[in-house]
Amino acid sequence: SSAQIGVTGLAVMGRNLARNFARNGYTVAVHNRTAARTHALVEEFGHEGRFIAAETAKEFVAALERPRRLVIMVKAGEPTDAVIEEFAPLLEPGDMIIDGGNAHFADTRRRERELREKGIHFVGTGISGGEEGALNGPSIMPGGSKESYESLGPMLEKISAKAADGSPCVTHVGPDGAGHFVKMVHNGIEYADMQLIGEAYQLLHDVAGYSPAQIADIFRTWNTGRLDSYLIEITAEVLSHVDAATGKPFVDVVVDQAEQKGTGRWTVQIALDLGVPVSGIAEAVFARSLSGHAALREASRGLAGPKAKPMGESEAAAFADRVEQALYASKIVSYTQGFHEIAAGSEEYGWDIDLGAVASIWRGGCIIRAAFLDRIRAAYDARPDLPSLLSDETFGREIAEAQDDWREVLIAAVRNGVPTPGFAAALAYYDALRAERLPAALTQGQRDYFGAHTYRRTDREGSFHTLWGGDRSEVSA
Ligand code: 6PG
Numbered sequence: 001s002s003a004q005i006g007v008t009g010l011a012v013m014g015r016n017l018a019r020n021f022a023r024n025g026y027t028v029a030v031h032n033r034t035a036a037r038t039h040a041l042v043e044e045f046g047h048e049g050r051f052i053a054a055e056t057a058k059e060f061v062a063a064l065e066r067p068r069r070l071v072i073m074v075k076a077g078e079p080t081d082a083v084i085e086e087f088a089p090l091l092e093p094g095d096m097i098i099d100g101g102n103a104h105f106a107d108t109r110r111r112e113r114e115l116r117e118k119g120i121h122f123v124g125t126g127i128s129g130g131e132e133g134a135l136n137g138p139s140i141m142p143g144g145s146k147e148s149y150e151s152l153g154p155m156l157e158k159i160s161a162k163a164a165d166g167s168p169c170v171t172h173v174g175p176d177g178a179g180h181f182v183k184m185v186h187n188g189i190e191y192a193d194m195q196l197i198g199e200a201y202q203l204l205h206d207v208a209g210y211s212p213a214q215i216a217d218i219f220r221t222w223n224t225g226r227l228d229s230y231l232i233e234i235t236a237e238v239l240s241h242v243d244a245a246t247g248k249p250f251v252d253v254v255v256d257q258a259e260q261k262g263t264g265r266w267t268v269q270i271a272l273d274l275g276v277p278v279s280g281i282a283e284a285v286f287a288r289s290l291s292g293h294a295a296l297r298e299a300s301r302g303l304a305g306p307k308a309k310p311m312g313e314s315e316a317a318a319f320a321d322r323v324e325q326a327l328y329a330s331k332i333v334s335y336t337q338g339f340h341e342i343a344a345g346s347e348e349y350g351w352d353i354d355l356g357a358v359a360s361i362w363r364g365g366c367i368i369r370a371a372f373l374d375r376i377r378a379a380y381d382a383r384p385d386l387p388s389l390l391s392d393e394t395f396g397r398e399i400a401e402a403q404d405d406w407r408e409v410l411i412a413a414v415r416n417g418v419p420t421p422g423f424a425a426a427l428a429y430y431d432a433l434r435a436e437r438l439p440a441a442l443t444q445g446q447r448d449y450f451g452a453h454t455y456r457r458t459d460r461e462g463s464f465h466t467l468w469g470g471d472r473s474e475v476s477a
Pocket of ligand 1: 259
């Protein structure tokens with residue numbers, strides 16, 4: 001037995017991850033439910049490094065050095081359980097199973113607990129960066145025991161993406177499901193980023209009157225500034241692409257119904273349970289589902305809306321600058337919300353997650369990689385107990401500078417009837433947090449009126465109830 005690592009599940013992500021390990025000098029045992037795929041990999045990419053093709057689970061396990069490191073790259077849910085059931089009986093105490101899929105962190109917690117009883121380390125690991133990242137360097141978010149990270153860390157550091165300062169985009173996020181939890185929130189932020197970019201695009205198109213090709217150029221310019229990020233970069237590529245069949249902009253021939261596989265929705269579901277307001281991420285998930293309601297949209301097409309007034313050239317250019325401000329400010333808010341959720345999850349499950357380290361490993365390899373994450377890292381490194389990203393001085397100042405334009409953009413959106421739920425939710429979150437008083441006081445009064453649910457007072461400790469149906473005197477509750 002001579003392989004330092006094994007990968008089972010050789011669809012594109014698994015295959016590329018196995019190649020990445022091999023290219024970095026590790027001997028990799030490879031296995032797939034149907035052996036044809038295993039042999040195809042070795043045939044096609046065998047020259048890249050040392051692979052050991054295993055046809056059966058037994059052969060696969062036998063090929064691994066002890067303690068064994070076994071990466072499973074299969075679909076989340078039942079397929080993952082099935083593979084664990086197949087391999088766990090063949091393993092020994094000290095061995096490690098690394099689940100690199102997009103598993104729900106609650107499943108990861110359960111699996112970790114069950115395998116821990118057998119002395120096996122289960123390492124739920126978020127891996128981001130798509131096919132390309134898996135091959136050339138993903139951002140890696142491992143959970144599981146500290147002990148397992150001592151063994152796995154050096155290998156993961158080798159195959160991971162490197163940030164601009166050379167540091168590897170991997171860290172031990174925390175125990176049991178912490179890695180998959182952080183990957184889930186990463187995807188929630190990914191949804192929000194994509195929605196905000198979509199809103200910026202639609203405003204530039206519908207309000208400023210730019211063509212997709214012109215908007216691609218605007219995004220290219222933005223990508224040289226503080227919005228520098230992978231998603232902005234690929235947005236320019238997608239917008240400048242022309243459909244070969246029709247000669248039209250590609251974006252105009254794609255059906256405008258967004259799909260989703262579930263991680264963004266989980267981010268919102270869990271946030272609801274934890275009581276964390278992730279309104280921007282929630283709007284992004286809802287925007288995708290709204291887009292998919294074709295019949296409802298068709299039935300609503302005749303509803304009245306405002307008539308858009310075309311903009312002149314210089315007005316459009318000034319508007320584009322404002323949209324950049326709105327996009328940047330809204331982006332700060334969605335990261336604020338995402339990091340709040342990670343902090344709350346960490347607190348709830350006792351994970352002790354280092355938020356600065358999370359920002360650090362998202363700087364390279366992953367879908368939301370962005371220059372901006374270096375500043376989030378700096379903010380948390382300077383103050384690990386930062387109550388919110390918005391309370392960081394730099395981000396606070398940037399939002400202060402952006403807010404006039406941010407508001408103007410929303411006014412233009414409302415006036416022209418362009419839906420901007422992401423921008424609007426972000427601004428509402430910002431305004432609510434900084435408000436002196438919120439109508440929550442009224443909500444408490446209403447609750448006390450109809451249900452005697454009680455309220456607290458600003459001037460005295462305790463809980464109170466007003467006798468609404470009687471003489472309206474106040475009693476201590
Ligand atoms: C990543 C991506 C990846 C996947 C998304 C897509 O980090 O590499 O997030 O995990 O592409 O989950 O999700 P939807 O299909 O839900 O858009």
